[in-house]
Amino acid sequence: MEFSIKSGSPEKQRSACVVVGVFESRKLTLPAELLDKAGSGYIGDIVRRGDMEGKSGTTLLLHNVPGTLCDRVLLIGLGKEKDFREKEFAQAIRSAVKTLNETGAFDASIFLTELAVKKRDVAWRVRQTAIIALDATYRFDHFKSKKEEIRRPLRKLTLCVERRNELAPAEEALKQGIAIAEGMTLAKDLGNQPPNVCNPAYLAERASTLAADLGLTCEVLERDDMEKLGMHSLLSVANGARQPPKLIVVHYRGTRPSDKPLVLVGKGVTFDTGGISLKPAADMDEMKYDMCGAASVLGTLLAVARMKLPINVTIIVPATENMPGGNATRPGDIVTSLSGQTIEILNTDAEGRLILCDALTYAERLEPDTVIDVATLTGACVVALGGVASGLFANKDSLARELLDAGDEAHDRAWHMPLWDDYQELLKSPFADMANIGGRYGGAITAACFLSRFTKKYDWAHLDIAGTAWKSGADKGATGRPVSLLTHYILQRAGQLN
Ligand code: BES
Numbered sequence: 001m002e003f004s005i006k007s008g009s010p011e012k013q014r015s016a017c018v019v020v021g022v023f024e025s026r027k028l029t030l031p032a033e034l035l036d037k038a039g040s041g042y043i044g045d046i047v048r049r050g051d052m053e054g055k056s057g058t059t060l061l062l063h064n065v066p067g068t069l070c071d072r073v074l075l076i077g078l079g080k081e082k083d084f085r086e087k088e089f090a091q092a093i094r095s096a097v098k099t100l101n102e103t104g105a106f107d108a109s110i111f112l113t114e115l116a117v118k119k120r121d122v123a124w125r126v127r128q129t130a131i132i133a134l135d136a137t138y139r140f141d142h143f144k145s146k147k148e149e150i151r152r153p154l155r156k157l158t159l160c161v162e163r164r165n166e167l168a169p170a171e172e173a174l175k176q177g178i179a180i181a182e183g184m185t186l187a188k189d190l191g192n193q194p195p196n197v198c199n200p201a202y203l204a205e206r207a208s209t210l211a212a213d214l215g216l217t218c219e220v221l222e223r224d225d226m227e228k229l230g231m232h233s234l235l236s237v238a239n240g241a242r243q244p245p246k247l248i249v250v251h252y253r254g255t256r257p258s259d260k261p262l263v264l265v266g267k268g269v270t271f272d273t274g275g276i277s278l279k280p281a282a283d284m285d286e287m288k289y290d291m292c293g294a295a296s297v298l299g300t301l302l303a304v305a306r307m308k309l310p311i312n313v314t315i316i317v318p319a320t321e322n323m324p325g326g327n328a329t330r331p332g333d334i335v336t337s338l339s340g341q342t343i344e345i346l347n348t349d350a351e352g353r354l355i356l357c358d359a360l361t362y363a364e365r366l367e368p369d370t371v372i373d374v375a376t377l378t379g380a381c382v383v384a385l386g387g388v389a390s391g392l393f394a395n396k397d398s399l400a401r402e403l404l405d406a407g408d409e410a411h412d413r414a415w416h417m418p419l420w421d422d423y424q425e426l427l428k429s430p431f432a433d434m435a436n437i438g439g440r441y442g443g444a445i446t447a448a449c450f451l452s453r454f455t456k457k458y459d460w461a462h463l464d465i466a467g468t469a470w471k472s473g474a475d476k477g478a479t480g481r482p483v484s485l486l487t488h489y490i491l492q493r494a495g496q497l498n
């Protein structure tokens, strides 16, 4: 889809469709009012008759509205004006784009960008509109032999702003929004790939073509390399799999090479059967999404590179399958991690932390400024936070704060969870330095505590995205989260967010 920014009044737009909002209790927004005036009360009459009451999510398509130069007008219900927030804004854009795709209009001018959302400026509204519009039209039909055809898809969306002096910030925000959406699309595509396609070698291949396209450097460590380094924790997860593991590293350099990089580590388990601690059969297909952390750091890197942000970012993806097999790790096995710390593996299904700990130790050699890992780490996090917020843990409160704020700004939210020492005791093992599980309760926290033992040398945060990376049920699919959160955090750090 193509986007552009414009300032002007709705009645003067020569487009296939003009989109304006109506609040509940039939209150017209300013652009709707302008259309109403131009058409001598035409819109107001329709609203008064009760055909559009302004309830959130409702739409009404009108043709040949008097006094306008466009073919159609699409009214979007916005809900109560006093309750109009980020969520309602997103809903309005989403229903507008979905409806436009079902009409004959190839292009539309959308007058929702000027709606006031508390504390949000025009740049925010433009950025979000691009992200939501591209999310709403996303489909993964690669493996459908007959693609579901959209007869007349929406091709061009013009975002209208109220004042001319808003044009410049809006143009800048549009570029950002498109870059973020592109990163999310990559994350969704990778996540949705079936696990017989998206294996560690495939992730490495995609990372290296991405790097080549963007002019970045990419290294892939093979099993031998990892053995030489002593990444026995990571390798223990790969033991049961036929597919060889990969450790993927990509560097983006947007500032002086000597500036310490932000390092993003993404869990890349391309299929998690649980290993010898085998998972139950129901919904096991969804464990193809166990590489969504990896997908999200690749997506974030793409967004950052597209915007050419003045910051250094390196991503690390430990990639492997977690399979049962004759050579698979047994419950009770003890391995030595790259850090030298020994781990008693009591449950082979707690594999994410086993690959992340070695990647996190490996990150030390990059002399990072900050390290953030992203992982579909625990079912316990889904129990705690559901699909709304990602779990956030950090060894530094100011870093946690910055990520929470970025999540709010992106409307890709996280919630701060404790990392108190009291929980560390749960990881005690009689035979090794630690066990890889902490018992029945507080599972998201004990998993984070496990990781914290490998991140003492730098500022670190951990995002548990087990509940937010994909949706189950009728609209099953990867969400592209937390690409937007991470990119907003980086935009803020790079001083590109006002
Ligand atoms: N990938 C799973 C976590 C997961 C489960 C994400 C369900 C989303 C939905 C992870 O590797 C795992 O299996 N974790 C175990 C840990 C347990 C054995 C301590 C879990 O959460 O059950």
Ligand code: MN
Binding pocket: 272, 274, 322, 348, 349, 350, 351, 352
């Ligand atoms: Mn697992």
Ligand code: ZN
Binding pocket: 269, 272, 290, 349, 351, 352, 376, 377
């Ligand atoms: Zn897993």
